[in-house]
Amino acid sequence: xxxxxxxxxxxxxxxxxxxxxxxxxxxxxxxxxxxxxxxxxxxxxxxxxxxxxxxxxxxxxxxxxxxxxxxxxxxxxxxxxxxxxxxxxxxxxxxxxxxxxxxxxxxxxxxxxxxxxxxxxxxxxxxxxxxxxxxxxxxxxxxxxxxxxxxxxxxxxxxxxxxxxxxxxxxxxxxxxxxxxxxxxxxxxxxxxxxxxxxxxxxxxxxxxxxxxxxxxxxxxxxxxxxxxxxxxxxxxxxxxxxxxxxxxxxxxxxxxxxx
Amino acid sequence: xxxxxxxxxxxxxxxxxxxxxxxxxxxxxxxxxxxxxxxxxxxxxxxxxxxxxxxxxxxxxxxxxxxxxxxxxxxxxxxxxxxxxxxxxxxxxxxxxxxxxxxxxxxxxxxxxxxxxxxxxxxxxxxxxxxxxxxxxxxxxxxxxxxxxxxxxxxxxxxxxxxxxxxxxxxxxxxxxxxxxxxxx
Amino acid sequence: xxxxxxxxxxxxxxxxxxxxxxxxxxxxxxxxxxxxxxxxxxxxxxxxxxxxxxxxxxxxxxxxxxxxxxxxxxxxxxxxxxxxxxxxxxxxxxxxxxxxxxxxxxxxxxxxxxxxxxxxxxxxxxxxxxxxxxxxxxxxxxxxxxxxxxxxxxxxxxxxxxxxxxxxxxxxxxxxxxxxxxxxxxxxxxxxxxxxxxxxxxxxxxxxxxxxxxxxxxxxxxxxxxxxxxxxxxxxxxxxxxxxxxxxxxxxxxxxxxxxxxxxxxxxxxxxxxxxxxxxxxxxxxxxxxxxxxxxxxxxxxxxxxxxxxxxxxxxxxxxxxxxxxxxxxxxxxxxxxxxxxxxxxxxxxxxxxxxxxxxx
Numbered sequence: 001x002x003x004x005x006x007x008x009x010x011x012x013x014x015x016x017x018x019x020x021x022x023x024x025x026x027x028x029x030x031x032x033x034x035x036x037x038x039x040x041x042x043x044x045x046x047x048x049x050x051x052x053x054x055x056x057x058x059x060x061x062x063x064x065x066x067x068x069x070x071x072x073x074x075x076x077x078x079x080x081x082x083x084x085x086x087x088x089x090x091x092x093x094x095x096x097x098x099x100x101x102x103x104x105x106x107x108x109x110x111x112x113x114x115x116x117x118x119x120x121x122x123x124x125x126x127x128x129x130x131x132x133x134x135x136x137x138x139x140x141x142x143x144x145x146x147x148x149x150x151x152x153x154x155x156x157x158x159x160x161x162x163x164x165x166x167x168x169x170x171x172x173x174x175x176x177x178x179x180x181x182x183x184x185x186x187x188x189x190x191x192x193x194x195x196x197x198x199x200x201x202x203x204x205x206x207x208x209x210x211x212x213x214x215x216x217x218x219x220x221x222x223x224x225x226x227x228x229x230x231x232x233x234x235x236x237x238x239x240x241x242x243x244x245x246x247x248x249x250x251x252x253x254x255x256x257x258x259x260x
Numbered sequence: 261x262x263x264x265x266x267x268x269x270x271x272x273x274x275x276x277x278x279x280x281x282x283x284x285x286x287x288x289x290x291x292x293x294x295x296x297x298x299x300x301x302x303x304x305x306x307x308x309x310x311x312x313x314x315x316x317x318x319x320x321x322x323x324x325x326x327x328x329x330x331x332x333x334x335x336x337x338x339x340x341x342x343x344x345x346x347x348x349x350x351x352x353x354x355x356x357x358x359x360x361x362x363x364x365x366x367x368x369x370x371x372x373x374x375x376x377x378x379x380x381x382x383x384x385x386x387x388x389x390x391x392x393x394x395x396x397x398x399x400x401x402x403x404x405x406x407x408x409x410x411x412x413x414x415x416x417x418x419x420x421x422x423x424x425x426x427x428x429x430x431x432x433x434x435x436x437x438x439x440x441x442x443x444x445x
Numbered sequence: 446x447x448x449x450x451x452x453x454x455x456x457x458x459x460x461x462x463x464x465x466x467x468x469x470x471x472x473x474x475x476x477x478x479x480x481x482x483x484x485x486x487x488x489x490x491x492x493x494x495x496x497x498x499x500x501x502x503x504x505x506x507x508x509x510x511x512x513x514x515x516x517x518x519x520x521x522x523x524x525x526x527x528x529x530x531x532x533x534x535x536x537x538x539x540x541x542x543x544x545x546x547x548x549x550x551x552x553x554x555x556x557x558x559x560x561x562x563x564x565x566x567x568x569x570x571x572x573x574x575x576x577x578x579x580x581x582x583x584x585x586x587x588x589x590x591x592x593x594x595x596x597x598x599x600x601x602x603x604x605x606x607x608x609x610x611x612x613x614x615x616x617x618x619x620x621x622x623x624x625x626x627x628x629x630x631x632x633x634x635x636x637x638x639x640x641x642x643x644x645x646x647x648x649x650x651x652x653x654x655x656x657x658x659x660x661x662x663x664x665x666x667x668x669x670x671x672x673x674x675x676x677x678x679x680x681x682x683x684x685x686x687x688x689x690x691x692x693x694x695x696x697x698x699x700x701x702x703x704x705x706x707x708x709x710x711x712x713x714x715x716x717x718x719x720x721x722x723x724x725x726x727x728x729x730x731x732x733x734x735x736x737x738x739x740x741x742x743x744x745x746x747x748x749x750x751x752x753x754x755x756x757x758x759x760x761x762x763x764x765x766x767x768x769x770x771x772x773x774x775x776x777x778x779x780x781x782x783x784x785x786x787x788x789x790x791x792x793x794x795x796x797x798x799x800x801x802x803x804x805x806x
Contacts, residue, residue, distance in 0.1 A: 075663035087513025320716035
């Protein structure tokens, strides 16, 4: 059997979106960024809005997101992506504008920009990758590093007395009147990927309908920073991160989801 | 013609707006003007002053040490600005609240009972227009019609109904400056 | 003749921005320039031209909103004063690195730190010598009147888009707070989305269409060789500005034996000092740099042979004097005079300093 005989339209179960470039991902093997990129790009492709979408890349591992996402992109200063997105969306409201930020960018240095963009209800989409560590700079403690978690700047584990508490910024922004849809998901298995994709679809639909700000947290891994092989990293994430950062919708249609 | 003026008094006496109307009047007759206020902490409850320059030529420094005219509306300003009037220049002041009257022998000194006349006219807010009227009588650097035009430009339209009152105040001021001869204060 | 108004410098910048067809203003309140945002909010340019005005949560946010709007080819303005401009520096460096056009005005106050709210020219170094990190130059216009505050908005955008570079209007509390006669220009229409696409589709991130590769606005090049090449490109722009964009004004220099060099508000004061000096028979002239970068080096060098001395008059402890000295290359004595920290020298003080320095009394 020749290759061409196998690759037939009727046998196709998966096709890479043309909105991902041919560049080889610079992320470590097993990292969730690649999947998260693909989800966002698939949604933009399926909505047919590539011509009208502008992405904002942060500082952090995904600083080079523009190498992989085949859309117009702006690289923002550390933490300032929501302000940059505001500048674009306010002056060109017909465009789809999203930021793609890590935990250090969004929840530490950029906390003010995050909170105020959310509070103003900028009609943008924020994709927040939370892996509890600074990956790009070599595994330092992040605002979302959980209690006891070891990083290069919390080598004996995060001590809450000494280093303060991990920040649940997603729950925090959900409290603000400007956010319309806030959810937390993950990309560690196919079911989670499907849920995340549905949330991203919903987020862009909300932007299309000009209903307000949609904020999607994706709890992810960092094999290199956590010093765990990919499969174990995902297990560790489920066992340790999820209890503190539980997946699910937090705010839907502008209303906080009641916990049972 | 270049006239360099300092107007100084308390915040709330209409010092800045008097300067603004004078400057606008200059624009109405196509002159160059500048209006430079003191600003900042001293504005809050304290003294206010503004340097106004009206000239036929391009204006150089908007901030000056010496003036052709000082219009002085409180004692602190008298203490500060009497000495800054150029020899042969004009000092115009409202004696209300002044306990040390000007003493210079080498300048022209006039007083205008602005506060008193405004009270007599039944509106203390037109005090500054009375003082401005007195100044324009002594130094007619801008035409009266241009002052009225300047007034219209510098106050919001919703207050234009008050223009006749302001016009009356200007005229009242023009009729009432009193010259003080040296040594007879 | 355009419409004549009596306006503060801060108001003139705001009104000129609306009439220039500026698309957006982002800012954060700080004395002595808050009138810009106040004027715009009161004027509701959204209704007049569709211009966006937004009070940001901080200067950090404001300059990055500018970065965003500039990235999509819009005309965007921001204003602040010294401590706020310090917070802008990261953004300005990014904007310069990413080659984006925008106009920034600094209504300078006394420093360092929180300083005073009174006029100062102590941000010359910050503006002209760097400010933010990296090898870049900030095209700098120094208005010395309310009219120039208005005019330099249009000129600033012309330069900003011609070179795709940030432009600074370096003013101070005196020019910002004083009122003068301003002739306002006719309303220009804002660029339509189609016009922006036509003009800036080569670089602006306005959406990747099938007929072109994606546009990326970034100042990042992880490969140093590429970054060096990018720096060479930036430097070439700065050299072109030096060759073609120098602006200055001369007063009484034909027969001058001495020269004062002063910009902005200090140039206004020095002009009066010169009138006082001329009245005493002292032959002194004034060179007023209008662009601080590019600095008018050649005109200054050309005047040097006829001069016995130059006084750099600045509301600072002496910053521009370094550029004056570089321009004249030790061929004539150069001294500085200026009050600072928010104090303003009077024309008489400047003249006295000049006489004590050069005439010897």
